[in-house]
Every structure is written in structure tokens, then in C-alpha cells.
Amino acid sequence: MPITSQRRTTLIAAACLVVCATASVQALRRVDQLRPRATLEDVLYINSPKVVKRASLGYDGLMACIYWTRAVQYFGQRFHDRSLSYNELAPLLEMTTQLDPHLVVAYQFGASFLAPQPPFGAGQPERAIQLMEFGVQNNPQEWHLYYDLGFVYYMDLKDYAKAAEAFERGSHVVGSHPFLKIMAAQMAQHAGEFDTARMMWTATYQSSQDKLVRQNAVEHLRALKVDEDVTNLQSTVTRFGQQTGRLPVSMSELVAAEKWPGIPADPDGNPYTMDRDGHILLKHPEDFSFATQGLPPGFKPVAKFHDQ
Amino acid sequence: MSARVIHIASNTFREAVRDRVLYNLIAFALLLSGAAILVGQISIEIERLVVINLGLTAVSLFGIVIAIFIGIGLVSKEIEKRTLYTVLSRPVRRWEFIVGKFFGLAGTLVVNTFFMAIGVFGALLYVAHKLTSSDAMILIALYFIVLEFLIICALALLFSSFSTPLLSAVFAFSLFVIGSFAEDLRGFAGMAHGLTRWLATGAAYAVPNFSAFNVINLVAHGQAPSGQLILQNTLYALFYAGMALSGAVLIFERRNLK
Numbered sequence: 001m002p003i004t005s006q007r008r009t010t011l012i013a014a015a016c017l018v019v020c021a022t023a024s025v026q027a028l029r030r031v032d033q034l035r036p037r038a039t040l041e042d043v044l045y046i047n048s049p050k051v052v053k054r055a056s057l058g059y060d061g062l063m064a065c066i067y068w069t070r071a072v073q074y075f076g077q078r079f080h081d082r083s084l085s086y087n088e089l090a091p092l093l094e095m096t097t098q099l100d101p102h103l104v105v106a107y108q109f110g111a112s113f114l115a116p117q118p119p120f121g122a123g124q125p126e127r128a129i130q131l132m133e134f135g136v137q138n139n140p141q142e143w144h145l146y147y148d149l150g151f152v153y154y155m156d157l158k159d160y161a162k163a164a165e166a167f168e169r170g171s172h173v174v175g176s177h178p179f180l181k182i183m184a185a186q187m188a189q190h191a192g193e194f195d196t197a198r199m200m201w202t203a204t205y206q207s208s209q210d211k212l213v214r215q216n217a218v219e220h221l222r223a224l225k226v227d228e229d230v231t232n233l234q235s236t237v238t239r240f241g242q243q244t245g246r247l248p249v250s251m252s253e254l255v256a257a258e259k260w261p262g263i264p265a266d267p268d269g270n271p272y273t274m275d276r277d278g279h280i281l282l283k284h285p286e287d288f289s290f291a292t293q294g295l296p297p298g299f300k301p302v303a304k305f306h307d308q
Numbered sequence: 309m310s311a312r313v314i315h316i317a318s319n320t321f322r323e324a325v326r327d328r329v330l331y332n333l334i335a336f337a338l339l340l341s342g343a344a345i346l347v348g349q350i351s352i353e354i355e356r357l358v359v360i361n362l363g364l365t366a367v368s369l370f371g372i373v374i375a376i377f378i379g380i381g382l383v384s385k386e387i388e389k390r391t392l393y394t395v396l397s398r399p400v401r402r403w404e405f406i407v408g409k410f411f412g413l414a415g416t417l418v419v420n421t422f423f424m425a426i427g428v429f430g431a432l433l434y435v436a437h438k439l440t441s442s443d444a445m446i447l448i449a450l451y452f453i454v455l456e457f458l459i460i461c462a463l464a465l466l467f468s469s470f471s472t473p474l475l476s477a478v479f480a481f482s483l484f485v486i487g488s489f490a491e492d493l494r495g496f497a498g499m500a501h502g503l504t505r506w507l508a509t510g511a512a513y514a515v516p517n518f519s520a521f522n523v524i525n526l527v528a529h530g531q532a533p534s535g536q537l538i539l540q541n542t543l544y545a546l547f548y549a550g551m552a553l554s555g556a557v558l559i560f561e562r563r564n565l566k
Contacts, residue, residue: 057488058518059368061525062361069351102529105353210353 047091049098056099064100071096071106075113079120086122089113093131097138104142107135111148112216115156120290125156136169144207146170147180151200154187163187179203194228222267223290226282229264230293233272233280247278266294312400313408320412321419324378329416332370333423339366344431355435360446360528363428368453368524370424371417372484375457378416379464380476382409383560403557410465410553417457425450442530448538452521455545459516460484462552469560483515490517516548 003011056063071092078086093110097103113121114128132149139145150166153159164187171180179199186196198221205217233254240248240257248254251263251274263271270283272294282294324330340363347358383406386392395405428446433439463483467476486493490512497508520541523533 054489054492057485058522059361059365059524061357061528062365064525065347065351065354065358065361068354069347072351100525102525103354103357109352212352 047095049095052095053099060099064096064103064106067092067096067099068103068106071110071113075122082119084118086113086118086124089122090124090127090131094134097131097134101134101138104135104139104145107132107139107145108148109213111152112213115152117156125152128152128156141173143170143173143176143180146173147177147183147203147207150180150183150187151204154196154200160187177203177207194224198224219288220290223288223292225267226288226291227293229266229272230280230282230291233264234293237274237278237280241278248274250274310404312404313411316395316400316405316408317411317415320382320409321415324413324416327378329374329378330420330423332374333420333427336366336370336424337427340427340431341434344435356432357528359428359431359435361524363424363431364446364449364453364524364527367421367424367428367450368456368522371421371453371457372460374420375413375417375460376464376477376480376484379413379461380468380473380480382413382465383468384473384476402561406465406469406557406560407553410461410549410556413461413465414458417461418454421450421454421457440530442532445527445530445532448533449523449527451538452523452533452541455541456518456521458545458549459518459552462549462556463516466552466556466559469556469563484518487516487518489519490515491519517544520544 052063052067053060071089074092075086075089078089093106093114096106097110100106111128111132114131115121115123115125117123129149129152132145132152135142135145136149146166146169150163150170153163153166164184167180167184167187170176171184183196183200183203186199201217201220201224205214205221208214208217236254236258237248240254248257251272254274255263265271266282266284266288268284268287273281273283275281275296280294281296282288282291285291285295285299288294340359343362344355344359347355351358383392386395392405396402425447428450429439429443432443432446460480464476464480467479471479493508493512493515497505497512500508523537526533
């Protein structure tokens with residue numbers, strides 16, 4: 001069957017379209033390889049919230065969502081790459097909250113992105129405090145924000161007086177959770193570090209419905225258990241040394257001396273081990289991202305989340 | 309309203325539908341469903357906010373683009389096709405033609421907004437799994453958007469009654485942008501002195517204040533605009549649209565169509 005002129009044109013045009021589309025994608029990928037990635041990620045093209053607010057023609061709520069998503073993506077990428085610098089995180093969060101001062105989630109998550117030390121966060125607790133204070137100023141009825149503010153003061157700055165003050169302020173908000181009053185009292189007394197930390201992470205777990213927040217709380221609770229266990233075991237080793245004049249040669253010897261029913265185990269059920277210098281160690285330290293005790297020398301923690 | 313105005317309005321509506329204006333609903337549906345699915349994966353806890361903000365912003369922007377691009381051609385197209393002479397040779401007054409066109413375009417936008425609103429609520433139901441009483445506030449935001457459309461339609465018709473389609477589009481779009489900055493203009497007037505103050509104040513009242521209609525972020529957070537705001541915005545939109553429409557009628561009545 002002879003091909004008509006129109007059909008021939010259609011076929012040639014369709015082929016050209018496919019070839020050109022494929023070639024343009026390939027060309028763009030080469031361009032992407034040539035451009036340094038860092039410059040794309042590190043630049044905040046507009047860093048004035050006022051300019052963005054005006055340029056959005058009144059649709060600033062949508063712009064805030066876009067900037068919040070950008071902040072989450074920025075943090076996620078840096079966190080994944082185990083980056084030690086989060087230069088644009090605070091400006092992105094500040095831009096987001098200036099555009100929509102009632103976007104409570106940006107304060108809550110933003111503080112937990114900013115405050116922890118790298119690689120788990122930006123290591124900027126002061127910027128986190130600024131962000132939270134701005135949040136409290138604009139949303140005085142959100143008791144969660146006072147809780148998060150106190151949390152940063154306690155966990156990252158170890159400023160018990162400020163933490164107590166934040167919890168106290170939050171406890172006056174109508175409908176606030178009763179544990180804020182208890183927290184304020186705990187902070188004021190400076191009581192049991194492990195108990196207080198456990199209480200705070202438990203409260204975080206119970207008061208949030210977000211999967212990531214709950215997973216993060218679970219990881220911290222697991223790590224707290226390890227830290228407490230290792231601290232106690234280490235004390236036992238020290239006491240053994242004081243009584244016998246030497247270190248125990250193994251965990252079994254320590255267990256026998258203390259008349260324990262078995263070797264104490266971490267939250268995963270793996271028995272703790274001991275090196276020749278009497279240091280208590282985790283069998284699988286990589287399973288406890290936030291543990292600060294029981295880690296072999298030079299071990300670098302990797303973020304890992306377990307089921308709740 | 310006279311039967312002739314209703315006829316012109318229904319013809320305008322039919323023409324818009326024939327021009328495949330409602331095809332924008334497909335783009336809207338794709339945008340919204342894509343956002344609803346994607347945002348949950350790339351962001352944290354803002355699925356509902358994004359659906360409301362993006363949905364209502366899209367309703368507003370799609371509608372404004374339609375209002376401008378159809379509105380500017382409503383008169384000029386009739387003149388170009390010479391159908392206007394056929395219409396006006398019948399017992400139809402020029403003002404009836406303008407008012408009919410206005411209602412036809414406004415009707416098209418209301419229908420368009422109605423379908424988009426269904427899309428917004430559908431997407432909201434998808435991401436939140438339920439609708440709450442605070443979601444009813446979205447209806448107020450949609451109502452304000454429709455009020456915005458009335459003003460834009462009237463302005464597009466006003467410019468269309470004396471200018472070319474291209475210039476009308478430029479004028480209408482510029483007024484939309486300036487109207488979004490009306491609050492700033494008023495702030496500027498407050499800071500100025502003497503004649504500048506009078507001119508800036510005059511300009512701030514002359515341009516439509518679109519920022520007064522934007523309650524999208526407010527309703528996204530479940531807060532209700534006050535009853536007074538609803539009433540005053542309604543009155544403002546009706547008076548402003550009435551003013552622009554009257555201007556269009558005045559110009560069109562005197563326009564030499566030969």
C-alpha cells in the first residue's frame with residue numbers, strides 16, 4: 001500500500017519527536033554531570049521572606065508548603081550523605097515560618113533537625129531556640145511548642161533552668177498535657193538524668209502520631225536503655241576491680257561474682273561483651289544509632305530505625 | 309434580568325464550553341492527584357495543608373487565567389467575526405450584550421469552580437481519609453475566589469470594550485498583580501505626605517484589593533473568616549464589579565462600531 005504524503009510527514013515528525021526528546025534528556029543529564037551539585041543545593045536564590053511573600057501574590061500558604069518541603073528534602077539529603085554542614089537549613093526553616101507563622105510542624109520538626117549535633121542534625125541549638133520562640137510567639141496556644149522548646153534546652157543545651165521555664169510556660173496553656181508540670185519539676189530538681197530523658201522520649205512517643213517522630217523516640221529510648229545498662233555495668237566492673245585488685249577477665253566472671261542469673265543483654269537480647277581493658281561493649285553497636293556508651297573506640301554511629 | 313441578557317449569557321457559556329475551556333479541569337485533576345500522592349512521600353505532615361493550599365491556589369489561578377483570556381475576547385471576537393452586528397441588529401441593547409457576556413463568563417467560571425471544588429474535597433478525602441467540620445471553611449475560600457472572578461470578568465470586559473485583546477490581557481493581568489499588592493499600596497500611602505499621599509490613597513482604592521479575598525491559608529489551618537468579612541467582601545466585589553461593568557457599558561454604548 002503506497003504511503004500518502006500526509007502519512008509520511010506524520011511518521012517522520014513522530015520519529016523526529018522521539019529522537020529529539022531522547023536526545024534532549026541525554027544532553028540534560030550530561031549538563032547535570034558537568035554542573036557541581038553543591039552549588040545547586042547550597043544556594044537560596046531568594047533569602048528574604050518579605051520578597052517571597054510579595055512575589056507569591058498572596059498565595060503564601062502554598063509557598064510555605066514548598067519551602068517546608070524543600071527544608072525536609074535538604075535535611076534528608078544531607079542526613080543521608082552524613083554531611084557535617086547544614087548551612088541552608090536554618091534560613092529555609094526561617095523562610096517557611098515567616099511565610100506561614102502557623103505551620104506548627106515546621107517548628108516541631110525544624111527544631112529536631114537544627115538542634116542535634118552532626119551527623120544527626122545541624123548542631124545549631126541556638127537557631128532551634130530562636131525558631132521555637134518565634135513559633136511560641138505566633139502560636140501561644142500550642143503546648144507542643146513549649147514542650148519542644150524545653151526539650152532542646154534540656155537535651156542539647158543542658159540548660160535546666162530554661163528548660164524548666166519552658167515546660168512551666170507550656171503547662172499554663174489550656175489543654176496542655178499534664179506531664180509538662182512534672183517535667184518542669186524534674187528540671188528544677190535536676191533529678192535522675194536517665195529517668196528524665198526516658199520520660200521525655202516516652203512523652204514524645206505518646207504525644208505524636210507521626211511515624212518518623214515515633215521511630216526517632218523509639219531509637220532514643222533503646223539508646224537510653226543501653227547507656228544506662230553500660231553505665232551500671234561499668235560501675236560494677238570498677239567495683240570488682242576495687243575489691244579484687246584486678247579487672248574481670250570476662251563477662252562470665254563478672255556475672256558469677258555478682259550472682260546474676262545470666263549475662264545482661266541489650267534491648268535486642270544480645271549479651272553485652274567486655275574487652276580486655278574492662279570496657280563494656282555492645283555486640284552490634286550499629287543497631288543503636290544514638291547510644292553514647294558501649295561503643296568500640298573510633299566507632300561512628302549510623303542512623304538506623306527499627307520497628308516500633 | 310431580561311430574557312435577552314439570559315440568552316446572551318447562555319450562549320457565552322455554551323461558546324466557552326465549545327472552546328474546550330473546561331479541559332483545564334483535566335490539568336487541575338492531574339495536578340491535584342499528583343500532589344496528593346507525591347507530597348506525602350517527599351514532605352512531612354503537610355499533606356492536608358498542601359492539598360488545600362495547592363487546590364485553592366490552582367482554582368484561583370486557573371479561573372483568573374480563564375477569566376482574562378476569555379473575557380478579553382468576548383467583545384473583540386464578536387466584532388472580528390461580525391456576529392456582533394447580527395446580534396445588535398435584533399432588538400438587543402448594547403448594555404444587554406455586555407451584561408449578558410459578563411454573566412455568561414461568570415457562569416462558566418462558577419461551573420468550573422464547582423467541579424474543581426469537588427476535586428479539592430476528593431483529594432482531601434484521599435489524604436486525610438475523612439472530612440471534618442473545619443473543612444467546610446474551604447467553601448468560604450471558594451466563595452471568595454468566585455467573588456474575585458466576578459471582578460476580573462468585569463475588568464476584562466471593561467478593557468475589551470475599548471482595547472485590543474493583547475492590550476486588554478496586559479491591562480487585566482497587571483491589575484490583578486497590582487491588586488494583589490493593594491495592602492502594600494495602602495501602607496505606602498500611610499507613610500507618604502501631601503500630594504503623594506493623596507495619589508497613593510486614590511490608587512489604593514482604585515485598584516481592586518484582591519488580598520482581601522485571599523483566605524486560603526486561614527482556612528487551611530481550619531480557621532473561619534468572620535461573618536462580617538464575608539458580608540463586606542461580598543458587597544465590595546459586587547460594587548467593584550458593578551463599577552467596572554458600568555464603565556464597560558458606558559464605553560461600549562459610545563463605541564463606533566462602523
